[in-house]
Amino acid sequence: MAASSYMMFQVFCLISVFCLNTALQCKVCSKEDPNCTIGDNIESRTCDNGEDLCFTWFGRKGIEVRVERDCISSGTKGYKAMKKVTGSPNVVQNRLKPELDSIREAGTWKSERIISTSQSAHIKIEHSSNQLLNFCANNYLGLANNPEVIKASKQAIDEYGAGLSSVRFICGTQTIHKQLEQRIAKFHQREDAILYISCFDANAGIFETLLKESDYIISVSTIGTEKQDELNHASIIDGIRLCKAKRLRYKHKDLSDLEAKLKESYNDKNENVIRLIATDGVFSMDGTIAPLREIRRLADQYNALVFVDECHATGFFGPTGRGTEEHFGMLGKIDIINSTLGKALGGAAGGYTTGPKALIDLLRQRSRPYLFSNTLPPAIVASAMKAIDLVENDTSLPGRVLENAAYFREKMQNLGFTILGDAHPICPVMLGDARLASQFADEMLKRNIYVIGFSYPVVPKGRARIRVQVSAAHSKDDLKRCIDAFAEVGRQLKVIK
Numbered sequence: 001m002a003a004s005s006y007m008m009f010q011v012f013c014l015i016s017v018f019c020l021n022t023a024l025q026c027k028v029c030s031k032e033d034p035n036c037t038i039g040d041n042i043e044s045r046t047c048d049n050g051e052d053l054c055f056t057w058f059g060r061k062g063i064e065v066r067v068e069r070d071c072i073s074s075g076t077k078g079y080k081a082m083k084k085v086t087g088s089p090n091v092v093q094n095r096l097k098p099e100l101d102s103i104r105e106a107g108t109w110k111s112e113r114i115i116s117t118s119q120s121a122h123i124k125i126e127h128s129s130n131q132l133l134n135f136c137a138n139n140y141l142g143l144a145n146n147p148e149v150i151k152a153s154k155q156a157i158d159e160y161g162a163g164l165s166s167v168r169f170i171c172g173t174q175t176i177h178k179q180l181e182q183r184i185a186k187f188h189q190r191e192d193a194i195l196y197i198s199c200f201d202a203n204a205g206i207f208e209t210l211l212k213e214s215d216y217i218i219s220v221s222t223i224g225t226e227k228q229d230e231l232n233h234a235s236i237i238d239g240i241r242l243c244k245a246k247r248l249r250y251k252h253k254d255l256s257d258l259e260a261k262l263k264e265s266y267n268d269k270n271e272n273v274i275r276l277i278a279t280d281g282v283f284s285m286d287g288t289i290a291p292l293r294e295i296r297r298l299a300d301q302y303n304a305l306v307f308v309d310e311c312h313a314t315g316f317f318g319p320t321g322r323g324t325e326e327h328f329g330m331l332g333k334i335d336i337i338n339s340t341l342g343k344a345l346g347g348a349a350g351g352y353t354t355g356p357k358a359l360i361d362l363l364r365q366r367s368r369p370y371l372f373s374n375t376l377p378p379a380i381v382a383s384a385m386k387a388i389d390l391v392e393n394d395t396s397l398p399g400r401v402l403e404n405a406a407y408f409r410e411k412m413q414n415l416g417f418t419i420l421g422d423a424h425p426i427c428p429v430m431l432g433d434a435r436l437a438s439q440f441a442d443e444m445l446k447r448n449i450y451v452i453g454f455s456y457p458v459v460p461k462g463r464a465r466i467r468v469q470v471s472a473a474h475s476k477d478d479l480k481r482c483i484d485a486f487a488e489v490g491r492q493l494k495v496i497k
């Protein structure tokens, strides 16, 4: 009894210290919050129907409030009061709003259409009963809603539960995680593999773990002068930023530039130096393919390793879907491969690194996204495993998507469109102007074809495009409908004659 009175007294003191005088009224919902009061040092409070301001602001809803910097927690019921800091910036008004406005004004605002069906070649979106033909997913093999993939996922949930509530090394490795790692290594003909929650994480973890200050990372660079023109995927760029190795850049497909950079690193006579060439196998915005044979040759000449991101190749590129190195008839010749389970291989999520066992062992010890992020959920592990089964057992699957891509490219070029890329299902239809690309996509949607316009900063200024992604799930009739719609809109908007 005495103890609880004492605790109540403490609580009263804490509230008195931080929440003085008048009860606060929320600026948004007008509710009074009797538990927190306005004081000399508190200017205002905004709640989300009773939610705490700081949480509201910093994470959950982004409700517009005047935000002051220092939050003081009373420690009771999680209430927090704001202490006015003289001269502190009004973050929403002075910083966030102008930035958001500038994105809108530049015409580069990205809005998200809400799909109300499963991912497929045929989808529906919210507020429309029309069935759309979908040409903008990375669902290259159409496995995202494959019945066998879904069944495998469901079974894994029944057997292994929803998730592990742990990172791998503490309490988060199940039989199926080990099985999938072995399957991936075998699929790529490598010694070992390590799973991540995404390929973004795999890319974020590899360079910092492998490379030291004395090493060299040589990656694909700009096609223009602006930094945003960099061709490698953002996750490779970010991963490289995290490592301390010396950075050298070569121009895309420019082998003499690559050689010059390799020579520069070769002047370093320290024999323990690692030189790592990092490239996408297939470049996602242009649909172009890295010249891996020549890259390997140069790497051998200058004692360098080659890292390839195979997100837009794994499962469907190359005769049996082993990716870009198989496309060039050099399976097993690349030192390190990172790829995703979130595109062709079931489309759920997940990424991996595959390569020499010693590297994979080191990643398990040191790679931060692996060590400090949750285990891949069993449902996803099982769906990816089933997708690999399907690719291995139905060798016609990769052929189908490449055949569809060749058909689409040929017909579109015959119509007079400029299509970038090299025989890959990423078919960028070049339009140049950002507003034209977005208008073109809107017109296509009116014809029930779902495609997306890409503009700066995702692609260089003046190189806006519609990136069509062809899937094995598209029928010839689907492709014809898409091409007919392109022809109609292209003539209407005077892109073709």
Ligand SMILES: Cc1ncc(COP(=O)(O)O)c(C=O)c1O
Residues within 6 Å of the ligand: 197, 198, 199, 200, 201, 203, 233, 235, 280, 284, 309, 311, 312, 339, 340, 341, 342, 349, 350, 351
């Ligand atoms: C080339 C490339 N690398 C990495 C990623 C990241 O993959 P994930 O979605 O598994 O994080 C993507 C995804 O867009 C990609 O296109």
